[in-house]
Amino acid sequence: KPLYVRVLKGALRKFRILLWIRTYSRVDLAADVRAGLTVSVVLIPQAIAYALLVEVDPVIGLYASFIPLIVFTLFTTSNHVSVGPFALISLVVASVANGIASPDRTDAEYLQIVLTLSVLSGLLQLAMGLLGLGIIASFLADPCVAGFTTAVALIIMSSQLKYLLGRPIGKGSMPETVVNGLRLFFTGDVNWWAFLVTVSAFLMMYGIKRSGQRFLPKVPLFEQLVAVIFFTAVNYAADIPIEAIGLLPTGLPSPQLPHFPASVAELGKYLSGSAIIAFTGFLVSMSMARIFSVKHGYPIESNQELIALGFANFFGGLFNAFPVSGSFSRSALVSSLGGGTPMHGVVQAGVIVLVLLWLTPLFRTLPFAVLAAIIFAALQSLVDFSTAKLLWRSSRADFALWIIAFLVTAIFDVQATDIFRDVTRYPTAEVPPHVLICRFDAPLHFANAEFFASSLRKRLRVMAAQGDEPTHVLMDCSSIHTIDASANQVLRNLISELHKNDVAFILTNTRAHFRESLAKFGTLDAFIGENNMFLSLLDALENGCSRPRQPPRKTTPDESDESATSIDDGDRSEGGRGRHVDEDEDEEFTGLERGRPSTGNNGGVAPAPVERTQEVRAASDDGVSSTRAQGLESVQISVRHQGTM
Numbered sequence: 001k002p003l004y005v006r007v008l009k010g011a012l013r014k015f016r017i018l019l020w021i022r023t024y025s026r027v028d029l030a031a032d033v034r035a036g037l038t039v040s041v042v043l044i045p046q047a048i049a050y051a052l053l054v055e056v057d058p059v060i061g062l063y064a065s066f067i068p069l070i071v072f073t074l075f076t077t078s079n080h081v082s083v084g085p086f087a088l089i090s091l092v093v094a095s096v097a098n099g100i101a102s103p104d105r106t107d108a109e110y111l112q113i114v115l116t117l118s119v120l121s122g123l124l125q126l127a128m129g130l131l132g133l134g135i136i137a138s139f140l141a142d143p144c145v146a147g148f149t150t151a152v153a154l155i156i157m158s159s160q161l162k163y164l165l166g167r168p169i170g171k172g173s174m175p176e177t178v179v180n181g182l183r184l185f186f187t188g189d190v191n192w193w194a195f196l197v198t199v200s201a202f203l204m205m206y207g208i209k210r211s212g213q214r215f216l217p218k219v220p221l222f223e224q225l226v227a228v229i230f231f232t233a234v235n236y237a238a239d240i241p242i243e244a245i246g247l248l249p250t251g252l253p254s255p256q257l258p259h260f261p262a263s264v265a266e267l268g269k270y271l272s273g274s275a276i277i278a279f280t281g282f283l284v285s286m287s288m289a290r291i292f293s294v295k296h297g298y299p300i301e302s303n304q305e306l307i308a309l310g311f312a313n314f315f316g317g318l319f320n321a322f323p324v325s326g327s328f329s330r331s332a333l334v335s336s337l338g339g340g341t342p343m344h345g346v347v348q349a350g351v352i353v354l355v356l357l358w359l360t361p362l363f364r365t366l367p368f369a370v371l372a373a374i375i376f377a378a379l380q381s382l383v384d385f386s387t388a389k390l391l392w393r394s395s396r397a398d399f400a401l402w403i404i405a406f407l408v409t410a411i412f413d414v415q416a417t418d419i420f421r422d423v424t425r426y427p428t429a430e431v432p433p434h435v436l437i438c439r440f441d442a443p444l445h446f447a448n449a450e451f452f453a454s455s456l457r458k459r460l461r462v463m464a465a466q467g468d469e470p471t472h473v474l475m476d477c478s479s480i481h482t483i484d485a486s487a488n489q490v491l492r493n494l495i496s497e498l499h500k501n502d503v504a505f506i507l508t509n510t511r512a513h514f515r516e517s518l519a520k521f522g523t524l525d526a527f528i529g530e531n532n533m534f535l536s537l538l539d540a541l542e543n544g545c546s547r548p549r550q551p552p553r554k555t556t557p558d559e560s561d562e563s564a565t566s567i568d569d570g571d572r573s574e575g576g577r578g579r580h581v582d583e584d585e586d587e588e589f590t591g592l593e594r595g596r597p598s599t600g601n602n603g604g605v606a607p608a609p610v611e612r613t614q615e616v617r618a619a620s621d622d623g624v625s626s627t628r629a630q631g632l633e634s635v636q637i638s639v640r641h642q643g644t645m
Contacts, residue, residue: 014307017074020341028340035339036347038220039082039330043348044355045224046085046327046378048245048363049371053090053156054322055098056111059248059360061085064321065352066253068312069345075308076342077300080292081285082330083312083345087156087379088149089281089325093117096273100266111320115258118323120274122314125282125306134286134302143398145283146387147405153382154410156375163372164198166191166242168432174410189433194242194369201227201373209377220333224374228366235365243368248360252353253320277323278310285309285326292335329378433468435545436460437537439476446486453494460503470503472545476537478509488521495527504549507533508540529553 012018043065051061065084072083097113105113128134155174161181162169167189169180184190208223235244261267286305293300313323334344388406391399436459440452456473463470483491495505510533518524529552534540 040351050085068316118317125310129306151409166194281325444487449487
């Protein structure tokens, strides 16, 4: 036969839907519709919640539950695996994407990185399947997988402590995050509304699930959807002072090609990260496929599953979806409801289409705390120490594999970075308590100095009113080129006022000309002090803001390398990383505190977030911003600066 005929037949054989659709019956359709409709009720809240782990907009989680499910149905050999957003793969994607993203990336740029990873990981999975590499799943020891899964479940839970406590938590490794969370809890620095909602939602889901298992074991009660509907309605009626997801866009995603790296070095980062995502996603999905194939007595093909997952991620990336994998909880639900073919995935996708077209406005007041509770509830079954106990009794060698996989994953999960972002663009960013970090994107002169000072005072009053008494003001001067005599006097008055209230005033990223002007006016020595000037935001935050207010003084020669450091105009150092400051940046005050946004023409120094690791540490991308995220009622400020550059 001609080569093209053989190639065409080989390609058609990969469409496994052609094998079972011939015998598809009304009985099969009824079972798949029942299973698909039921699972979609669980999928919707999970998709929104797991988008938080990837650090993208919640609607992207719904996009990841649309095209990938349809494509996977066409190629899979498993009748019960339900693909889509999954906690483990979501955390891996976030870790890889943050390792690639630059410190000054925007939300759109970060999303492009995630979509590129989805396309590349799909291509890698497709290539692995065509090359017959599905057999590699057989060589990974079960104790390693069990230890890794337990550790990752704990890491994901720890990442949600910020929503449980309603306060930012500087993350490092999982133990560090837990310790920081416990410190906040025992010191009482907690948004008790967020804590109450999270615990209540978790207990509600747990109670409904246990009651259903006892009294209605064969009837799904949709405890996650019940919690979402209940607390969304309560928050809509009572306006609880906690964060909500806000208005989600309606409509279906349109296809687009993601950004592909231009340099070889950048391509290497993408490929290595995509390989991690591809391998992890395949292991998760294949493990589930094996479980249900044994339970229901039908064969599966590991290479074909690689191809199915690869196509799902590839086309998903083209339609604004992050990488997906199989979900054990949803797959188990398909199995228990009698789903008999992969068609249940198409039914789930159909429900998601309805949600995207007409129902997304209903989620506007859904609290992040409820999504955190859903993640806690979904992952508790993955925290399995019984396997370790069994291995300890039966095989010390296998126990050693389990404990090594667990400890390496739990302790060295994510390392901290020093990235600072505007809270308007990164509303889930982490901030330290009692510290106001601000940036003013213009020179200080007679026309704008009073506006700057009054805005800063207003933001400090907001902090105090919300119970977060300010102790430090950290000012990023990377965009302040000069200061005139009028502005200098205003700055002196402001600093004196702060000092009277025992609030420290710290400068960082000072330009040479700006620092020289402060020195000529006498403000540097008399009001600020070289001991209160730092090279980078990270250095200032970790060293200057961790100590009580210090009176101004000159540094010694040994200290001058660590503080009192000016940076020549041009390339700036922000957070220890090189950054070029564009002198034509938009001079706009923009900020958003934690919670539901409301607009107003109030003017002011707006809050910027601080996040470590895959968080954001602080600093505005435009205008004046500051690190505040109180967890209370939101304020959005957008006042055009009236001065000139």
